[in-house]
Every structure is written in structure tokens, then in C-alpha cells.
Amino acid sequence: MTNNKEQVIIIGAGIAGLSLAIQLTNKNISCVVLEARDNFGGATTGVRISAKGVKILEKMSVYNIGESTEELLMYFGEDKVKFDIENKPGESPAIIVTRLAVFEKLRERINELKIPVIYDFKLNNVIESAKGVEVISSDGQKISGNYLVGADGVGSKVRRILNPEGNSEKRYAGYLGLGFIYPSDEKIEMSLFNSINGNIGLGSIGKISSNDTHKNNFLWTHIHMTEAEASAITDKEVYEQISEKAKSWSPYLQEIFQEIKTNPQTVLYHQPVYNGSVPDKWYSDKMFLIGDAAHPYGPGGQGISMALMDAEALCDLFITGITEEMKANFQTTRATIAKEKGESAEERNKPENQIAAKSALHARYKFMKDYHLSTGGKIEL
Numbered sequence: 001m002t003n004n005k006e007q008v009i010i011i012g013a014g015i016a017g018l019s020l021a022i023q024l025t026n027k028n029i030s031c032v033v034l035e036a037r038d039n040f041g042g043a044t045t046g047v048r049i050s051a052k053g054v055k056i057l058e059k060m061s062v063y064n065i066g067e068s069t070e071e072l073l074m075y076f077g078e079d080k081v082k083f084d085i086e087n088k089p090g091e092s093p094a095i096i097v098t099r100l101a102v103f104e105k106l107r108e109r110i111n112e113l114k115i116p117v118i119y120d121f122k123l124n125n126v127i128e129s130a131k132g133v134e135v136i137s138s139d140g141q142k143i144s145g146n147y148l149v150g151a152d153g154v155g156s157k158v159r160r161i162l163n164p165e166g167n168s169e170k171r172y173a174g175y176l177g178l179g180f181i182y183p184s185d186e187k188i189e190m191s192l193f194n195s196i197n198g199n200i201g202l203g204s205i206g207k208i209s210s211n212d213t214h215k216n217n218f219l220w221t222h223i224h225m226t227e228a229e230a231s232a233i234t235d236k237e238v239y240e241q242i243s244e245k246a247k248s249w250s251p252y253l254q255e256i257f258q259e260i261k262t263n264p265q266t267v268l269y270h271q272p273v274y275n276g277s278v279p280d281k282w283y284s285d286k287m288f289l290i291g292d293a294a295h296p297y298g299p300g301g302q303g304i305s306m307a308l309m310d311a312e313a314l315c316d317l318f319i320t321g322i323t324e325e326m327k328a329n330f331q332t333t334r335a336t337i338a339k340e341k342g343e344s345a346e347e348r349n350k351p352e353n354q355i356a357a358k359s360a361l362h363a364r365y366k367f368m369k370d371y372h373l374s375t376g377g378k379i380e381l
């Protein structure tokens with residue numbers, strides 16, 4: 001069909017793909033984004049974005065979304081540890097925000113910059129040659145360009161094309177990820193409740209989108225179950241299962257859950273969670289990977305910041321010049337950071353690492369208390 005000779009073809013209109021498109025266009029490097037879905041939308045949820053991620057959003061003129069995080073409160077049963085989040089003077093702090101609010105702003109920038117986004121284009125194959133790349137969709141459309149960037153998420157097709165021999169399929173991570181967004185003007189700093197019945201997060205996220213008339217808070221957790229159960233579970237069943245778990249929550253959390261259950265404006269989001277193995281190859285002569293496509297770790301509060309930072313690093317590579325050394329450096333640097341953040345989150349989320357007894361909860365509290373002392377009560381997020 002089309003034969004636009006765009007310089008960079010980006011597969012996937014997620015945070016990684018859109019932010020790369022904006023940053024490249026700001027540097028006068030032309031690009032096109034190809035997206036398998038038929039729009040940007042979809043279910044929303046709360047996500048945490050680190051201060052480094054927020055800085056990159058601001059570089060793209062994305063401001064004033066979500067709620068800042070100044071503190072991190074960690075609960076271990078009745079015990080509590082409070083960290084002050086180290087924010088750099090003059091720089092914006094980390095935020096918790098809805099995915100929709102981020103997309104809305106990125107979409108505005110995409111429209112202002114007139115960046116072409118083609119929907120319903122599901123990448124099926126890539127032909128790479130010395131001249132560039134030709135991408136082919138599942139219904140036979142073809143588009144050619146100079147370079148290809150796979151920003152196509154945890155189940156990345158580009159990752160599989162780059163790593164045909166590798167273990168690059170996505171895998172079910174073993175649990176259902178879920179969150180409740182409920183209207184509230186009460187500011188809640190990011191709070192993590194370590195409990196015997198699974199871990200729970202809570203925090204303020206601001207407006208769901210710019211049309212929203214009120215602020216919101218967000219409670220998130222996960223439930224271990226089979227993939228078939230996680231794919232088939234209904235909202236009603238999620239409420240039933242969380243109600244059962246909530247019986248052992250602290251009175252404060254139970255009160256919040258009561259508010260969530262009774263507020264008709266509560267938005268419930270749930271989905272089976274997937275991950276995968278970090279591939280050996282993040283690049284070839286004309287292809288690159290960024291975001292979850294490059295480091296398919298399960299959720300740990302870092303994926304979006306990682307996607308933003310990958311996009312910035314790859315944009316820099318396009319500007320400074322693509323040499324073999326620079327490409328290797330891009331992969332090594334980005335993979336090291338992703339591994340450090342991603343693997344610790346994966347460990348935390350494993351069923352065998354959930355706290356099973358009060359004594360273990362107390363031991364973890366003591367460990368955290370010592371860590372609190374050793375860091376002077378400050379933490380960088």
C-alpha cells in the first residue's frame with residue numbers, strides 16, 4: 001500500500017513509541033508510528049512515574065498531571081516506616097498518575113507536531129536490507145523506511161524477529177494485576193502495605209483525565225491465580241475475592257475498601273500480567289528495541305520511566321550518529337538499569353516471596369527500619 005520513505009518506523013503507540021516519536025520530531029527526524037489497535041484508548045489505571053521519567057515528560061511539554069509523591073509510607077502490619085523521597089532542588093518530583101492522563105497529553109503533542117500514526121497496523125514481518133527496512137502488516141500492508149524501532153510491548157513481534165533462536169515469547173507472570181480508582185480529595189502519599197494476605201499499594205493520582213471534575217485515589221494489588229482464571233474473571237468476582245482478603249486488612253485499609261465498594265464512580269481495572277526474558281539482541285543493523293519490548297519485566301513501578309528513558313537514549317543515538325559502539329553502549333546501559341529495577345520487582349511479586357507469617361512480617365519491618373536508619377530516612381524514587 002503506502003510507500004512513505006519515513007526515516008524511522010516505530011511499532012507501537014504505547015508510552016515508549018509515542019515519546020520516541022515526539023522526541024525525534026522535535027529534533028527534525030521524521031517518523032511514523034504503526035499501532036495494532038484501532039485507537040489510543042483502552043482501560044486506565046494508576047501508574048507511578050519516577051522523577052527522571054517526569055523530567056523527560058516535561059522535555060516533551062507534558063506538565064501538571066497526576067499527584068506528586070513526597071513520601072513513601074511502608075506498613076508491616078501495625079508497624080510503619082516513613083521515607084522522605086529525595087527530590088532534586090528545582091526539579092519536579094515523582095508522580096502517580098493515570099495512564100489515560102499521560103496518553104491524553106502525549107496525544108495532544110502528537111497532533112500538534114502532526115506526527116503520522118497509523119492504526120490497525122499489526123506488524124507481522126520485517127525485511128531488513130542495507131538500504132533500510134520494509135514492514136509488513138498481518139493483512140499485507142507494506143511500509144518502508146530507514147530504521148525500525150520495536151516499541152511493541154511485552155509480547156513484541158520485533159523482539160522475536162531480532163531473536164529468532166531466543167526465548168523471547170511472553171509468559172504469564174502468575175497473577176492478576178488490579179486497581180481501583182475512586183473519587184477522593186484526601187491526599188494520600190504513596191503507601192505500601194506489606195500484609196500476610198498479599199501486598200497493597202495506595203496513593204493519590206489526581207484527575208483521571210482533563211475532563212474529570214474531581215481528584216482520585218488509587219488502590220492496587222494483585223491476586224495469584226491461573227492464566228485461564230485471570231482471563232475469565234469478572235468485576236463481580238474481583239470484588240468478591242478482594243472482600244475476602246480485606247477481612248484481614250488493617251482497619252484503615254478496610255475503611256478505604258468500604259468507600260471503594262460503595263462509591264458508584266469507582267473504576268476497577270484488572271488484567272492478567274505477562275512478562276518475558278530480556279533478549280540477547282536489542283538491535284541489528286537497522287532495528288532497535290525500547291520499552292517493555294526490550295525488557296519485558298512484570299509491573300514494579302518502573303516500566304513507564306524505563307520506556308521514557310529508553311526513548312530519550314535512542315533519540316540521542318539517532319542524533320549523535322549510529323555506530324556499532326554506540327549501539328552496544330545503548331543496549332548495555334539500558335539493560336543494566338532495567339535488570340536492576342525489573343528483577344527486584346519480579347522477586348517481590350512471586351507467590352513464594354509473599355509474606356506468610358507474622359514473624360516474617362516483623363522481620364521485614366526490622367530490615368526496613370535498619371535500612372531507614374542507614375539512609376537517614378531518605379529514599380530516591
Ligand SMILES: Cc1cc2nc3c(=O)[nH]c(=O)nc-3n(C[C@H](O)[C@H](O)[C@H](O)COP(=O)(O)OP(=O)(O)OC[C@H]3O[C@@H](n4cnc5c(N)ncnc54)[C@H](O)[C@@H]3O)c2cc1C
Nearest residue numbers: 012014015016036047048123152153177291292301303304
Ligand atoms: C497491572 C500493571 C500495572 C503496572 N503499573 C505500573 C506502574 O505503576 N508504573 C510503571 O512505570 N509501570 C507500570 N506497569 C508497566 C507499564 O505499563 C509498562 O512498562 C509500559 O506501559 C511499557 O510501555 P511500552 O510503550 O513499552 O509498551 P506498551 O504500553 O505495552 O505499548 C505497546 C504498544 O504496541 C502495540 N503493539 C503490540 N504488538 C504490535 C504489533 N505486532 N504491531 C503493531 N503494534 C503492536 C500495542 O497495542 C501497544 O499499544 C504496569 C503494568 C501492568 C500490567
